[in-house]
Amino acid sequence: MRRRRIYNPLTELLAAVLLVVLVLVVNRWEFSLAVLVLVVVPAVVSSGRPRQIGLAVAVVAGPLLLSSLLLHGLFYPEGSTVLADLGPARVTAEGLSFAALMGLRMSVFTGVLLTAAMTLEVPELLATMTHRGWNRKLVFVVGSAVGLIPHVALRARQITRAQQARGLVVGRGPLARLRALLTVTTPLVIGLLVDASERNHMLGARGFSSTVARTSYLPDTDTPGQRIARRVMLAVTAVFSTAWLILPVVTG
């Protein structure tokens, strides 16, 4: 599957984070909605994998939005405009508007960051971090963890099947669940620790702890222009946020 890739991952991640910051700074539902419609939706559609990203956003944000709507829509003791009285629960206009504000913020937050993360190529990000001279231990931990996650999930599935073949049935009580969790996690952790100790020796033999600058197999896709663009984006966001937050205080 071909993916849209115009900018360096670092630039895209920074742009996503700054957009989230702007939404937090402005803190109005109109702005959040505008960002959602004008930035997030086009970005998802043009990402080259709109279906996967749309599904991921729905899976991550959907339950949160629904539960937040239920929480603030039904239980908002500060609300005074009661739309419906249901005994202990009261539907209030203030609660609904608060749920809408938070819901829009959460949608932008999920949409922007997930689009950036899901179009991101982790090896490219790690290569950029190496080229920019980030701490090599950080690069190792991040890269290794991202690579390990599917491995851990696969191993957990295999161990679960093996234990089921030996007669593991997950009961309903909390103790039975705890026991089921342990029968899967214990062999999982032991296996992973054995792997880790082997990796420890291999890294040691390959000079992992030496402090010289690192090189990367992958070419540097970062450009001086993008480096400048990142600084400009940071500066503009910082100036705008300061102005937006301080002006109302100064002018009263």
Next chain:
Amino acid sequence: MSSSLTLSTEPTAQRPRRLLVALGGALIVATYLFLVIVQPAEIAGGMGSVASLVSLFGFLGGGALLVGGILPTLTTSSLVVMPLGIALNIAIGQIAGSLGMQIYLDAIGTVLVAVLAGPAAGAATGALSNAIWGLFNPFALPFAAGAALIGLLAGLAAKHGAFRRVYLAPLAGLVVGAIGGLVAAPVAVFMFGAAGTFGTNAIIAVFRSMGDKLLVAATKQGLLSDSVDKIVVFVVVALIVYALPQRAVRQFPFARTYRVLGARSGERTAQPAAGNDRVA
């Protein structure tokens, strides 16, 4: 592990790192105090954008400073186990979250690393695992500082013997969970209006229907859920590490030196740790 793999620990190189760790810790504490003491009036009306910005930058920046200060001091044996902890956190936390449980179970890896490799490695694992989890689930991102705190406290508890007896682990989990819940509540409130899973939100709704403010309700829910969650996590980790072969435990200088697992930690070593696995 041979000492040739540990990094040089000249005091000149250590000082700025200690400074970073101290700054990160101070920033997190200051953020928490600011959110709790200065801002509660804002919750009744609408959200102050200042509060959510402070919670985002204070906790994320504090977490980043902590990681920046801790990482260079860690040994290779601690470093290789950190990705494992991170992957465990994310894999198990994702399952617990998608099942809509009232507890999170997303700290098993952090506590495991903290028990084996010490408080510093635990704190870095907690912060990094939430940062990486943010790539799959952005809602985990702002809780990075809370996760670092859990790792730090779990490591300190392990150092002082909380994992030498199986009945001590849930007690330590209760204390660590209560502190973690206190710290996580303002983040949840100011960033997302306390949105969580259906399970946790049902608990908040109960307190809200009694007329509690959102921060108070979320703090009570955090105290409840996090305590129960950490009790379960600490017990699970204790049972896992007891089942580990001695060879696997002995490769960690922290677990060996402080006899974290009591008689199970392998041979006794008289001299203190090389300083690499201790928090500054």
